Amino acid sequence: MDINTKKLKKNAFRVTKERGKTAARIRVPGGHIESKHLRILQNIADKYGNGTLHITTRQGFEIPGIPMKYIPDVNKELQSIIEGLEINQVSPNSGYPASGTRNVSACIGNNVCPFANYNTTKFAKNLEKAIFPNDYHVKIALTGCPNDCIKARMQDFGIIGMTDPEYEAYRCIGCEVCVKNCKKKVTGALKFENYKVKRDSEKCIGCGECILKCPTSAWTRSNERYYKLVIMGRTGKKRPRIAKEFVTWIDEKSIIKIILNTYDYIEKYIDKDAPGGKEHIGYIVDRTGFQEFKKWALKDVELGEKAIVESNIYWE
Numbered sequence: 001m002d003i004n005t006k007k008l009k010k011n012a013f014r015v016t017k018e019r020g021k022t023a024a025r026i027r028v029p030g031g032h033i034e035s036k037h038l039r040i041l042q043n044i045a046d047k048y049g050n051g052t053l054h055i056t057t058r059q060g061f062e063i064p065g066i067p068m069k070y071i072p073d074v075n076k077e078l079q080s081i082i083e084g085l086e087i088n089q090v091s092p093n094s095g096y097p098a099s100g101t102r103n104v105s106a107c108i109g110n111n112v113c114p115f116a117n118y119n120t121t122k123f124a125k126n127l128e129k130a131i132f133p134n135d136y137h138v139k140i141a142l143t144g145c146p147n148d149c150i151k152a153r154m155q156d157f158g159i160i161g162m163t164d165p166e167y168e169a170y171r172c173i174g175c176e177v178c179v180k181n182c183k184k185k186v187t188g189a190l191k192f193e194n195y196k197v198k199r200d201s202e203k204c205i206g207c208g209e210c211i212l213k214c215p216t217s218a219w220t221r222s223n224e225r226y227y228k229l230v231i232m233g234r235t236g237k238k239r240p241r242i243a244k245e246f247v248t249w250i251d252e253k254s255i256i257k258i259i260l261n262t263y264d265y266i267e268k269y270i271d272k273d274a275p276g277g278k279e280h281i282g283y284i285v286d287r288t289g290f291q292e293f294k295k296w297a298l299k300d301v302e303l304g305e306k307a308i309v310e311s312n313i314y315w316e
């Protein structure tokens with residue numbers, strides 16, 4: 001059977017070490033999926049594959065051992081998952097229309113975790129809607145708070161949840177639990193002065209732990225949701241590095257616009273001779289310089305008043 005490997009990979013199937021066999025790759029934006037979809041994955045694995053499933057590092061699934069001739073059948077069976085997860089598709093029953101931009105991954109967020117400052121699944125799905133399908137190699141991950149369980153700082157775009165804690169002094173009993181916790185575990189942004197807690201907003205990283213610690217709910221999360229956008233982290237054999245802060249106290253809409261702008265920037269600057277036509281975005285930024293990336297990324301972005309944009313970024 002003649003296989004067009006480029007087409008195969010674009011359709012989210014993998015070239016595997018086993019001749020004539022492929023692996024189907026399944027996107028799960030935010031890593032959250034209704035359990036009923038697992039039955040379909042199980043069925044595909046049993047019927048077409050070798051009866052096993054791999055949970056990928058990007059929170060998708062990979063079903064190995066599928067003979068290439070079954071690709072159209074597998075695509076048909078994947079249809080209800082693609083629809084259930086509301087993934088943009090070009091034509092029904094044809095599987096995924098792209099695989100370049102990796103599955104948007106996320107920690108469990110405020111569906112479950114008390115530390116989370118937002119619903120990571122919802123944001124991941126909003127992002128997926130805006131950016132997929134896309135062939136460029138971009139990795140995005142969302143994490144509900146600075147604990148960064150998803151390792152957002154190892155991605156091209158890492159989105160870290162923040163809150164701007166609000167204090168109601170009349171509720172405060174002066175136990176200083178919040179002050180001690182912030183000092184020990186976070187940044188020491190709180191002080192107890194004149195029977196009230198004072199917050200140094202320059203030092204505060206918006207983690208929201210003071211809110212969780214307070215026994216009287218004197219601290220609450222702000223209605224406004226904020227994020228820290230960290231960029232151009234990467235793993236891989238060539239110069240791995242941790243993502244650096246780009247915009248702090250940014251809103252969701254601006255993040256989505258920045259990422260969409262980045263696809264235009266990649267289109268303009270990608271190395272047309274890159275092996276397989278693929279170049280990771282961080283290497284493009286290394287080539288053009290951060291200032292050129294910044295110019296493209298912030299085009300028509302209307303940042304809120306609180307947002308702080310880094311004037312320059314130096315990666316190690």
Ligand code: SF4
Binds near residue numbers: 146
């Ligand atoms: S990063 Fe924060 S919100 Fe997400 S799972 Fe970890 S502790 Fe919870």
Ligand code: SF4
Binds near residue numbers: 204205207211
């Ligand atoms: S949000 Fe975090 S850093 Fe800010 S005051 Fe509360 S505990 Fe400290």
Ligand code: SF4
Binds near residue numbers: 197214217
């Ligand atoms: S934990 Fe709550 S009650 Fe205790 S000092 Fe902080 S704000 Fe006041």
